[in-house]
Amino acid sequence: MKTKDLRIVFMGTPDFAVTILKALVTTKHQIVGVITAPDKPAGRGRKLKESAVKKYAVSENLPILQPTNLKSESFVEKLRGLEADLQIVVAFRMLPEVVWNMPQYGTFNLHASLLPNYRGAAPIHWAIINGETKTGVTTFFIDEKIDTGAMILQDEIDITPEETVGTLHDKLMNIGSDLVLKTVKLIAEGRVETTIQPKTGDLKTAYKLNKDNCKIDWSMPLDTIYNKIRGLNPFPSAWTNLINGDENVSVKLFAVEKEELQHNFDFGKIINYKNGIKVSVQGGYIIIKEMQLPGKRKMDVKSLLNGYHFEENAKML
Numbered sequence: 001m002k003t004k005d006l007r008i009v010f011m012g013t014p015d016f017a018v019t020i021l022k023a024l025v026t027t028k029h030q031i032v033g034v035i036t037a038p039d040k041p042a043g044r045g046r047k048l049k050e051s052a053v054k055k056y057a058v059s060e061n062l063p064i065l066q067p068t069n070l071k072s073e074s075f076v077e078k079l080r081g082l083e084a085d086l087q088i089v090v091a092f093r094m095l096p097e098v099v100w101n102m103p104q105y106g107t108f109n110l111h112a113s114l115l116p117n118y119r120g121a122a123p124i125h126w127a128i129i130n131g132e133t134k135t136g137v138t139t140f141f142i143d144e145k146i147d148t149g150a151m152i153l154q155d156e157i158d159i160t161p162e163e164t165v166g167t168l169h170d171k172l173m174n175i176g177s178d179l180v181l182k183t184v185k186l187i188a189e190g191r192v193e194t195t196i197q198p199k200t201g202d203l204k205t206a207y208k209l210n211k212d213n214c215k216i217d218w219s220m221p222l223d224t225i226y227n228k229i230r231g232l233n234p235f236p237s238a239w240t241n242l243i244n245g246d247e248n249v250s251v252k253l254f255a256v257e258k259e260e261l262q263h264n265f266d267f268g269k270i271i272n273y274k275n276g277i278k279v280s281v282q283g284g285y286i287i288i289k290e291m292q293l294p295g296k297r298k299m300d301v302k303s304l305l306n307g308y309h310f311e312e313n314a315k316m317l
Helices: 015-026 052-060 073-081 123-129 165-188 222-230
Strands: 007-012 030-035 039-041 047-049 087-090 109-113 134-141 151-158 236-243 247-253 255-260 270-273 276-282 283-286 290-292
Touching: 007 015, 015 030, 015 052, 015 087, 015 165, 030 052, 087 165, 109 165, 123 134, 123 165, 123 222, 134 165, 151 165, 222 255, 222 283
Parallel strands: 007 030, 007 087, 087 109
Antiparallel strands: 039 047, 109 134, 134 151, 236 247, 247 290, 255 283, 270 276, 276 283
């Protein structure tokens, strides 16, 4: 079968998925349906917000389905009516077998890690948090578990020492587009060769991020803290408690630098210097370049210091 003859259903929700869908559309692949999340209330006015994928699909006049229940008979029948040969999933939900097993050529997923490592919800974040120097993207056929199916293709890139989850997200999004197009071509031409993922071994997991695992522990070593902050910058962001005089508030940290230097300060102490602040940690200092106080916008520290004063005994906990 020619690539352009494949009837494709695309499933995804965020911006990461939009780039891949756009690549399929601009290369004239036949997208017969787009499945994305239902509109959700957002903001102070609680107005319904469309997913990034829906907005793009609407702009291209692509058929859209927004099921709340992927197992419902009505959704399954509508999906079957699209008569897809292949389904492609990028940053969506776990699919029931009745859905992923429906097309003749199966359903494949694009995952933002070098599987089998970093299966799970936040692979880009955890690769940086854990101090990896390489990561990549993987296409694999979906099975009954999460991110465990037979691998099709992989592409690897370096993680730079200053990388943030924001910059790495965009790099993986772009190489992921190319990998999806290559995977579709192999499937259409009947040339797919897969690699079964190991079921056991010392594998790293991309745990779902929550408030607890985004909090900074200032007693940890310099590199551990540095990697965690950049691995959460700009989303969802690392946070810490700031004790400043009588004030005890939660603040978010974004851009940081590190300074390797032995000292005798308690961990978490805030040290003022000209137009900046740094925090003492094991093995050196975290230099704060951007942070956000409660109820305020994110600011560079130089601007913040124009209207905010850190006391001599200020610290982060």
